[in-house]
Amino acid sequence: MLIGEYTHTVDDKKRLSLPMKFRKELGKKVVVTPGLDGCLFVFTPSQWRVISKKLSESSMLQSDARSFNRYMFGGAVEVSVDSIGRILVPEFLRERSHITDKVVVIGVQDRVEIWNEKAWKDYKQFVEREADTLAEKLGSIGVL
Amino acid sequence: MLIGEYTHTVDDKKRLSLPMKFRKELGKKVVVTPGLDGCLFVFTPSQWRVISKKLSESSMLQSDARSFNRYMFGGAVEVSVDSIGRILVPEFLRERSHITDKVVVIGVQDRVEIWNEKAWKDYKQFVEREADTLAEKLGSIGVL
DNA sequence: TACTAGGTGGGAAGAAGTGGGAAATTTCTT
DNA sequence: AAGAAATTTCCCACTTCTTCCCACCTAGTA
Numbered sequence: 001m002l003i004g005e006y007t008h009t010v011d012d013k014k015r016l017s018l019p020m021k022f023r024k025e026l027g028k029k030v031v032v033t034p035g036l037d038g039c040l041f042v043f044t045p046s047q048w049r050v051i052s053k054k055l056s057e058s059s060m061l062q063s064d065a066r067s068f069n070r071y072m073f074g075g076a077v078e079v080s081v082d083s084i085g086r087i088l089v090p091e092f093l094r095e096r097s098h099i100t101d102k103v104v105v106i107g108v109q110d111r112v113e114i115w116n117e118k119a120w121k122d123y124k125q126f127v128e129r130e131a132d133t134l135a136e137k138l139g140s141i142g143v144l
Numbered sequence: 145m146l147i148g149e150y151t152h153t154v155d156d157k158k159r160l161s162l163p164m165k166f167r168k169e170l171g172k173k174v175v176v177t178p179g180l181d182g183c184l185f186v187f188t189p190s191q192w193r194v195i196s197k198k199l200s201e202s203s204m205l206q207s208d209a210r211s212f213n214r215y216m217f218g219g220a221v222e223v224s225v226d227s228i229g230r231i232l233v234p235e236f237l238r239e240r241s242h243i244t245d246k247v248v249v250i251g252v253q254d255r256v257e258i259w260n261e262k263a264w265k266d267y268k269q270f271v272e273r274e275a276d277t278l279a280e281k282l283g284s285i286g287v288l
Numbered sequence: 289t290a291c292t293a294g295g296t297g298g299g300a301a302g303a304a305g306t307g308g309g310a311a312a313t314t315t316c317t318t
Numbered sequence: 319a320a321g322a323a324a325t326t327t328c329c330c331a332c333t334t335c336t337t338c339c340c341a342c343c344t345a346g347t348a
Contacts, residue, residue, distance in 0.1 A: 009296075013336085017295060031147075052145060056253055066180060067271045068281060070257070074250040076147040082338075084295085092149050096272070153306070157326085161305055227328075228305085 002107030007117065010101050014094065015086045018042075019105055022112055023085045030112075032093060034075040038119050040089070040097045042112035045078065052076075089114070145169075146251030151261065154245050158238070159230040162186075163249055166256055167229045174256075176237055178219040182263050184233070184241045186256035189222065196220075233258070 006019040018026060031048040035041040043051065055072055058065035075096070079087045089099065102117035115123070127134070150163040162170060175192040179185040187195060199216060202209040219240070223231050233243065246261040259267070 011296060011298095013297085015296090020294065052253065063181075064281075067267075067274075070250065070252055071268075071271050073145075073147050073252045074149050074257075078147065080337095084339095086295095088336080090148070155306065155308095157307090159306090164304060230305095232326090 001109060002112055003109075004107050006105045008103055008105055010089070010094075010099060010103060013088075014091070015082075015088055016103065016105075016114070017084075017086045018081065018112070019107075020085065022105070022107060023081070026081065026112070029078055029080050030087060031076055031078050032087070032089060032114075033072060033077075034093065034096055035113055037123060038097055038116070040093055040099070040114040042087075042114065047110060048076070048078075145253060146256055147253070148251050150249045152247055152249055154233070154238075154243060154247060158232055158235075159226075160233055160247065160249075160258070161228075161230050162225065162256070163251075164229065166249070166251060167225070170225065170256070173222055173224050174231060175220055175222050176231070176233060176258075177216055177221075178237065178240055179257055181267065182241060182260070184237055184243070184258040186231075186258065187254075191254055192220070 002022055002025060004019065004021060008017050008019070010016050018030075025044070026042070027044055029045055031043045031045060033041045033043070033048075052073070055069055058069065075093065077090055077093065079089070081087055093099075097114065098116045098119060099114065100116065104115045104117050104120040106113045106115065106120075146166055146169060148163070148165060150165075152161050152163070154160050162174075170186070170188055173189055175187045175189060177185045177187070177192075196217070199213055202213065204210060219237060221234055221237065223233070225231055237243075241258065242260040242263060243258065244260065248259045248261050248264040250257045250259065250264070
């Protein structure tokens, strides 16, 4: 299980260290995709296979399914982890998630998320303020 | 699986490099067809057989199926990949998809799409604005 | 204070994208 | 039908970006 929050930097060569604690679980290759709320997702190849299978069950002839598949498949990249645990995030994904130098890497159960540091702070603040309201919503649908 | 986004140029001789990561899967010959939403599709010969079979199963009695088939079959061309991974896109296909010099090549699962650079940027921006809707779709098919 | 572990940075070798030239094939004209 | 011209195809070369490896630095710990 991937948990925890780590602040790392992207160096001049656009390399990003994965937190030590995540490396064993992530393995030597990972798949980076556009995420939600402005972050990037990082999956292990096997998890990505599960997700892509679900995605592929939609028809090419439907316009919303097409755009959705383009978004996810076109935005996904398999990158290899170098000998000391770093990955190279392609430019088009960095742009999309506004990743510059300071990023926050978070473990969320079975995936890793990469956030722009400021975006993450704002988001976290927002969530903390709304925590009570969110808890009530979750409660009302039977989560907690 | 074909994934990722690559920006390439069409040179003066109208040659287009396929991204290195796609070459192995695409092989020595590919089929280029008019795509949807203003792009071109690139299939492997075997994938093209699957697609064309599906298309030909649609009823010839429906006028929209007929026109769509004319659109796809009439515009399809088999081209060979040269020794360093480039293809030659016929002029009538370049015109149709407004391909000039800067193009974006995207992997979408089992096909490759070729986009005019600007058209792709616009399209991507449009899709990204729909992120919330996309998130709900992800939930509804059980991805996240 | 010294040692270890993890994060950051840089240089060199290699690969990939782009461009150009020469040869071959086709087509048009005389 | 033959020659010339133009287009295509194959191959090679250059340049830029990537990738791999090694070194440093900082922080935490014994």
